[in-house]
Amino acid sequence: MERRGYLLNDSTGRKEYFVLRKGVLRSYRSDRGELLKQIHLAHSGEVNLLHDGVLEIKAHSPYTWEYTLVASTEEDAEHWYDLFQNCIIESQKSIQNMIELLRNGAQLVKYNYSNYKRTRRLFWISDNGDELRWGKQKSLTDYSKVDLRDCIGIIYGPVTTTFVRCQETGKDAPYCCFSLLFMGRTLDLASYGDMINIWFLGLQYLISRYGTGGQSMPVLSDSQFVVKKGQYKVMERAHQLGVTYMRHLVLSVKEMGGMYAGDSEQFWRHSIRAFGAGGSPYKPPPRSPDARSKLPVPKQLPGVRSADNVKRTKDDDAPMANGNGVATSGGKNTEALELEIQRLQSENERLKATSGDISGDGSTALKFMEERCRDLEGQVINMQQQIKQQQHSSSQDGTTLSNLRKQVEQYQAELATEKGGRRRGETKVTELENQLTALTSEKTSLEATVATLETRLQNEAAAAIESKTSVLERANNEQAQRIEELTVECGQVSKARDDLAAKNEALRKQISGNEEQKSKLRNLFVSLLSKAKDLQILQTELKSAVSVELRQFQDSYFVPLGRGVKSMGNSIANMQDSFKNVQAERRRLHNMVLELKGNIRVFARVRPISDNEKDSEPKDGNKTVQFSEETKVGIYNDYDARKKWFEFDRCFWPGSQQQDVFVEAAPLATSVLDGYNVTIFAYGQTGSGKTYTMRGPKEDPGLYTRVLSELFKLVDEKKGSSRIALRLQITEIYNEQLRDLLSSNTAPSGPTKKVDVKLGQDGSVNLTNVEDYPVKGIQDVFKLMNEADANRAVACTDMNEYSSRSHQILTVKVENESLETGTQYFGKIHLIDLAGSENVGKSGATGQTLKEAQNINKSLSALGDVIQSLQSKSSHVPYRNSKLTMMLKDSLGGDAKMLMIVQCSPAQSNVTETLSTLTFAARARSVELGKAKRNVRASEA
Missing domain, CATH: 3.40.850.10 (Kinesin motor domain)
Known part of the structure; x- marks a missing residue:
């Protein structure tokens, strides 16, 4: 489920190229431009379709983000809106399936920082998803746990100190390792097989929802996670082969390019150029029966016979072999150097394109750039070795020239002694002179190529070192800023401590005064208690006297008054009955009069x-x-x-x-x-x-x-x-x-x-x-x-x-x-x-x-x-x-x-x-x- 196209950004007033794929929306400056932003719609994403083709998009991951986008037509806006809704629904459904699997639990490996050992335990999450629990078996009471609300982030790969120091890390593949970050500690875990996708992406969602890192935590999309996983797999394979990550990647690319007939070098060059925003697919050139006939082949000097189709004689075997070897070696070295230059250019463009995707990954991004720098340094060393080999090849070319001169002299001597072979000798001399001229020209070209390569390698090495330096300087600036903030906080804490000390002193004085007042109140309470007892005695006497007086008053006044009220009530009731009867009789008589009239x-x-x-x-x-x-x-x-x-x-x-x-x-x-x-x-x-x-x-x-x-x-x-x-x-x-x-x-x-x-x-x-x-x-x-x-x-x-x-x-x-x-x-x-x-x-x-x-x-x-x-x-x-x-x-x-x-x-x-x-x-x-x-x-x- 994917859609691409231009939409007008209402906040900036310009059109941007948007790519929606697998629940992630990416914004580019153009269809082949740099990445501007990306959001994860599955993490609390909202999309509203307004009037006149206006789309309102809100998201909270990897940061709070709100866009008002305008489509070219209302129909186009409705298509975008429908796709947004489907992406959100499918992404949330996928996340809910992951959460359900995490509730059921699975076996994970836990790394221990204190004793550098790994233990296997059953891990699961609580029903409401805010706790990660583990134990030897799933239990309602006997388990260890961490509160995901205290988690500040999650890192993919074996990059924490625990993984680096633990000697048993090699038992788990790097792409199966991940760490949960808490204040002052980490929880380092490893999964089995494809369960890493479920555990990492599921916990990432729960942490972004409940954790203290919250919505500011860097988040990997599904596709970014797959790329990361692939990188770790390549790094593991490179480690097994004993080569650098970049060297193994180059060899793999060459091997993949060789699978296609035709100019594989040209195929990969076009593939890199055709790589557009969001990963545009590139179709390989079609295979053709005569594709190999179009491959560039080393130029063969006139008169030089190949070992495959010419039978060598005893006299000319050695010199002809040397001549053929020089020509072939020179052509292969030139092609290899050109291919290496093009590969380095492509690698440089790819690093620029991917720098936007990995810039938000904190310490992981820094380690990624350090790895790239080490790879580039290894490439510089390899290229220097190739240059030395090329220089050695040039010295061999000089030896070859010397041998050719000796051959010329030998043929001239043979021409003087053998007059009958004069014409053939002159022809061979001419061929050898032409060959000498071609080799001299090729040597000059190779020397220029070597100089160009040295310049480019120096520039690229300097650029890589400068990039690494800028990253380190940015990290140092952030640390310095953090130190300043902590200094300010320390000052505030110190001030608060002084204020609390002053308040404590005031409270001590207040408590001392309260003790004196408490003593006075205690004496007053004793006095009041004595008076209260006297009042209670007086109240009892008054109640008794009032009761007697009230009883006498009721007998004298209330009883006769009650009889009078009762008699009056009976009289009123009788009067009401009489009134009703009179009213009924009046109505009857009135109706009778009306009926008569x-x-x-x-x-x-x-x-x-x-x-x-x-x-x-x-x-x-x-x-x-x-x-x-x-x-x-x-x-x-x-x-x-x-x-x-x-x-x-x-x-x-x-x-x-x-x-x-x-x-x-x-x-x-x-x-x-x-x-x-x-x-x-x-x-x-x-x-x-x-x-x-x-x-x-x-x-x-x-x-x-x-x-x-x-x-x-x-x-x-x-x-x-x-x-x-x-x-x-x-x-x-x-x-x-x-x-x-x-x-x-x-x-x-x-x-x-x-x-x-x-x-x-x-x-x-x-x-x-x-x-x-x-x-x-x-x-x-x-x-x-x-x-x-x-x-x-x-x-x-x-x-x-x-x-x-x-x-x-x-x-x-x-x-x-x-x-x-x-x-x-x-x-x-x-x-x-x-x-x-x-x-x-x-x-x-x-x-x-x-x-x-x-x-x-x-x-x-x-x-x-x-x-x-x-x-x-x-x-x-x-x-x-x-x-x-x-x-x-x-x-x-x-x-x-x-x-x-x-x-x-x-x-x-x-x-x-x-x-x-x-x-x-x-x-x-x-x-x-x-x-x-x-x-x-x-x-x-």
Whole structure:
């Protein structure tokens, strides 16, 4: 799981090259630039994806680090974010697996500094991970331990003094050793095989989490640990072969390069150059059949015969061999020196690239640089030996020139004696002279190469020594700074010691004074103790005297007073009972008077005030709505600071329950079974709670459900003596049009059957094209009501979120036949949820909603005109001005019982509408309809 790419660093304002691999994020100056930072996301890492492609990264290892990075696109940012999250999850999962293995425990070797010996023990960590324990076997009590919270760091490899001094270190591989650092001591351990990865990385995580080193401790990532492990393995192998670490590494690289056909030297040169940020992979050149034919070969002088394909003669064997050897040796030495130069350059670049990775490793980094310096010094010695060998080769070249001159002289002598071989001799002389010239040129080139190598080796040795010196100077500066800090701390400790001495002296003086005061207090305590005993005796005498006096006082005053209080309580209870009886009798007589007069009964109910409405309440302490007894309600108008009182048959305050309203209305509603026509309707402005009173929520139903449930209950009780049938119809008046809500094709704007109101000659009201349905239980009613609700017109206004836009009338027709006498009773009850009157300016109604509000207000105004005419006993009552008043004609015109529930708002912002509503209700209460009559048909028998 790896990703690379450029991101904008918001803190620096420049783009940096980031590499995310195996839970570690590295930042480079460019894709081939130097390493800037690296963090371990597995150690408390957090990544947040902000807006516009911004990534927020927080980490605490190897130090507290926070970056705000900006991707080129939001999609690229999401890809980075997903990979970050996956890396964190996988890294933490890997760490948790390691921790679980450490809890189970494993065999480790413990090195002892005191006796330089190694012992094998079972090591494990505690359940919460803050202790490292060991013993001969895993036990709950018998074990040794160290507290990881006191640990300041962990080091990989045998680098502590214990490992250096212990003679048995060689029994464990260097890459299996590690040490835990504590103040004043170390715990040196060695693992077996691949368990070193689990122990080192797992303990490293626990120490970074719990240890005192905490988040400032240097931390190795998984890949860095693998590199370190590989380095220790190479160092161990070099030690076994008896060579330096760098020499063994060079030989291994050469051996690996030889595995590829072609120019292996060129392959490794390109590999080093292609090594990019984060370890870019490099593909080796492809193998080809003629690859070896392209390898550079030593130039062979003209006329010189190879030992492989030319048969040497006795005369020319020695000189030709020497000539061939010189040419071949010179070419090989040149190639070897060039290869060594290139290798040193590559090694120098690699050391620069890796210096950033190891710079944070404290003493381990210093030892690493010392090892590199020793390797470079060994290389300088090897190169000097090669230079000496090259110089020796040059002297051999001089000897070869001397031999060639002798050969020339020999051939010249042979030319003088052998005239027949003159042409061949001249040719050989020419060849030898050409060979001499080539060797002379090669010698000059080799001398220049040797000089260049000496210069480069001196420069590299000086650079290595300078690097080592700078590291040592930096360490010395840090030690000097630490010494200064310790000196300051010593001064502070000395000052604190002097302060403590002064405080001790002051405390001694204070203790001396306290001893004197203690002696005085002891004498005072003895005196007070004597006085306390005297007071106790006096208290006992006073208690006895007070008890006698109190008993006499109770007998004289409290007993007669108790009898009087008891008698008064009985009188008050009797008076309360009498008052209740008087109230009940008054209510009975009042209802009887109303029933005889046929008045419209009026209840007033005030809904609770909302949080938004509380801000508009009067500031002088007066409440908008006040109550007196159970029948009076007062309305305070903050505009003119006046209060007006109204009296109704019953008033319900905001805390009243639905059951309270039903108890008062139940006798009137259930009289429908006795053949009476009953009408119950709720009136008030929009948002005052009319639908709540009539319908109510499912968990606290209103009058619809409670009245019909009571009717079905009474029907069940009369099953043995009567045959009762109930039929239900639900209609609405919408925009002055009657609509059947239970018709299958009913919709607020769709085609409907024409429904109309017809007035009979006897004054009865009949509806055309309205279907009624038999109901046998409350569940049948619920089903029909749900169907009607789906077709009813509602809308949202500024005054009410769910404002009814029509008057809904639920009608139940009852036929009750007595099984004993055969007498039939025909009753009918209307339960009406009127739409609320609206102030168009407040409700914000427009368009269709405005038209609906105008029709609602028109029908309610017509109802007011009818009430006004009935109150004044006018000869003409305008029932036909509205469909609503026509529907209520048989209720308002007599022969019926009628209950109006007036709903009011408690808010001062609605006080004008509230006063208007209550004034209308008071006018309706004074209307006399006459005594209600029963609809009875006697038995024909």
